[in-house]
Structure formats: structure tokens, C-alpha cells
Amino acid sequence: MGRIVYAAAMSHVLYPDYYEKNVGPHGRRMVEELIEVVRAMGRTLLAARPDALVVVADDHLNVFSFDAVPALCVRIGRSVPRMVQADAIEFDQALDGLPDRYPLHEDLANRLLEEGIESGFDLAASWSAPLDHAFLSPVATLCGDRPVPPLVPFWVNCFLAPQPTARRCFAAGQLIARVVAEGPWQVALVATGGLSHFPELSLARLGTSDPAFDRRLLRALEAGDPGPLQALTAKELHETGSHELLNWMVLIGAVAPARARVRFFGEMGRIDLAAVEWAVA
Amino acid sequence: MSRYDLNVTLYRLKKDAAFRARFQADPAAVLADLDLTAEEREAFVRWDARRLNELGGSLHLLVSIPRLGAH
Numbered sequence A: 001m002g003r004i005v006y007a008a009a010m011s012h013v014l015y016p017d018y019y020e021k022n023v024g025p026h027g028r029r030m031v032e033e034l035i036e037v038v039r040a041m042g043r044t045l046l047a048a049r050p051d052a053l054v055v056v057a058d059d060h061l062n063v064f065s066f067d068a069v070p071a072l073c074v075r076i077g078r079s080v081p082r083m084v085q086a087d088a089i090e091f092d093q094a095l096d097g098l099p100d101r102y103p104l105h106e107d108l109a110n111r112l113l114e115e116g117i118e119s120g121f122d123l124a125a126s127w128s129a130p131l132d133h134a135f136l137s138p139v140a141t142l143c144g145d146r147p148v149p150p151l152v153p154f155w156v157n158c159f160l161a162p163q164p165t166a167r168r169c170f171a172a173g174q175l176i177a178r179v180v181a182e183g184p185w186q187v188a189l190v191a192t193g194g195l196s197h198f199p200e201l202s203l204a205r206l207g208t209s210d211p212a213f214d215r216r217l218l219r220a221l222e223a224g225d226p227g228p229l230q231a232l233t234a235k236e237l238h239e240t241g242s243h244e245l246l247n248w249m250v251l252i253g254a255v256a257p258a259r260a261r262v263r264f265f266g267e268m269g270r271i272d273l274a275a276v277e278w279a280v281a
Numbered sequence B: 001m002s003r004y005d006l007n008v009t010l011y012r013l014k015k016d017a018a019f020r021a022r023f024q025a026d027p028a029a030v031l032a033d034l035d036l037t038a039e040e041r042e043a044f045v046r047w048d049a050r051r052l053n054e055l056g057g058s059l060h061l062l063v064s065i066p067r068l069g070a071h
Helices: A016-022 A025-047 A106-118 A133-143 A166-182 A211-222 A234-239 A245-255 B002-015 B017-025 B027-031 B038-046 B049-054
Strands: A003-010 A052-058 A072-075 A079-081 A101-103 A124-126 A151-156 A186-192 A260-267 A272-278
Touching: A003 A025, A003 A166, A003 A245, A016 A025, A025 A133, A025 A260, A025 A272, A052 A133, A052 A245, A072 A106, A106 A151, A106 A166, A133 A151, A133 A186, A151 A166, A151 A245, A166 A245, A186 A245, A211 A260, A211 A272, B002 B017, B002 B038, B017 B027, B027 B038, B038 B049
Parallel strands: A003 A186, A052 A151, A052 A186, A072 A124
Antiparallel strands: A003 A272, A072 A151, A079 A101, A260 A272
């Protein structure tokens, strides 16, 4: 019988140069501290010897363009390339030194799609979407130079309204947990993004975050109390710059009622950075 | 439905280097055939990122267009 052997969530722009440029030396120092924490978390993740690593993250209008915007999407196929973009800005430039392709866990991805359809989740499937920093910055930091477990990339539309609700994302996590429990695999689960930044997706508010919201969030996670989080509205997520919390909600649904351990929280001004593990083992 | 065209134009500026080069050389000419309002067109020509954002342009596109990105 399968089980979730590791679960964690973390901010996904793990690039000191980006924060040095846009925030200054204290931004660099803070993200460097976070990177050290994420590296340590990666050692725990890999020690659990997962058969697959499900990564829940969002698209930054890098992959899906405007032809179709899936609310929830599973990447299928045998392998996935990293995104390559000429003249990319800092946090996608930083993908340049990483491997060109990553293996996928095709069986788990297909099972998620099939079981999703059976149980009312019409998940989108992509055979071609590449991975940007939202996936590869955490994966590369967690795994370092060790082999990356076969991935199951899972996208949540965090930014183009109307997004899936927090409650729906939580339920998608419950679906993942059910599929894992019914399958033969040991699975690690990582959600990325956040915490609060880009409130209202407004350029005029760039450089601000909502630390009070994030402190309440982390207290709820530590208490193992996802109820109020499921009730968060799109308006609340938008105004507080918590769009990417939807990725976390998928993971929270998969591990509830496990309690979280906050490994890192830092208020940078432009963004609140965090790394959190759940007691699932 | 020009908000769609506004964002598709931003997306092309991010992803299509040749389009971006033509835009930087002569923005009004590049935008001539696109279904944009006069206000949107003017904001593009002046490259007023904040105004484009207020008009519905995606923040993530506006901050990530090579050499034009607003931070």
C-alpha cells in the first residue's frame, strides 16, 4: 500500500541575485538562509526514498499562454524539459545550469488523471508543458547534485481569474492522497510559492506583502486546522497577495490533519519567505 | 475584449524576440493591426507599465519582458 512519505511547502524564487537586485543585501541574506533550510529539508526528503515526487506549483504565464488555461493540470509522458527562454529575467535565467530533462512518474500521473475523472475531477493533461522556476528552483535546491526522483508536476492556475477555489484545491489534495493510498508507491509531495507578495497583482503595490495574514496562516498550519483556510475567498487571496497559497492548499488537503512545522519564516517586505514541513512519516 | 489582446501582446513581447525588436523600433506600427483601445495603444507606445497593469495587463508579464520588465 502506498503512502505519502514526505510533505513540505516552500517559496520558489530561491535566487539570491534576484533579491539582491530587487530588495538589497538583506533580501539576499534572507533567501540564502532559506536556501540552507531547503537543502536540509531535501536531505530528509531523499532519505525517505520516494518512488515519485509530486510537485504542486503554478504557471507564471510562461507555459499555458492564452490558448487554454487549465485550472488544474497534470503533466504526463516519460520526461519533462526545463523551460528555455532567450533573454529570460533573473529567476528563469537561473535554470540555465540545470539538467535539460527530468524523468516523470508516468504511472502515478496517469492514475491521478484516471481516478480524478472517475471521482469528478476533470483534470487537464499536458504532454508538452516545460517546467519553470516554480518547479525547478525548489527541486534543484532540495536535491542538489543527487538524482531527482521521478516527478509528477501538478499545475494550479493561481493567477488568471477565475482561479479554482481554496476549497477545490484542498479537495484535489484529498484526491492525491487517495490515489497514493490505493497505489503501490511511496510518494513525496512538495508545494511551492508564496507567501504573500504582489498584492492585487498591482504594479503600484509591488514591494509590499501582508505579514499579518501569513503569521495567521502559519499558526493555522501548525495547529493542523485547515478549516478556515478552505473558506478563504478569491478576493482575500487576491488582496493579500496570497495567490500561490492555492498550491499549498492542494498539499494541505493531501496531508490534513497533519500538523506543520515551520522551518523558516522571513518578512522581507517585498515578499514573505517560508519553508514548512508536515509530520506525515 | 481588448483586455485579451492587451495580454496576448504582452505575452508576445515576452516570448517573441523578433516581435519585441520590431516593437522597440516602432511600437505604433507594430500595434496598428491589433484590437486595442486608444488608451491601451497609448500606454504601449509610451511603455507605461503601470498604466498597462491598471488596464488589465498581467503583472507577471509586465515584470518579465526582457529589457522592458518593470520592477
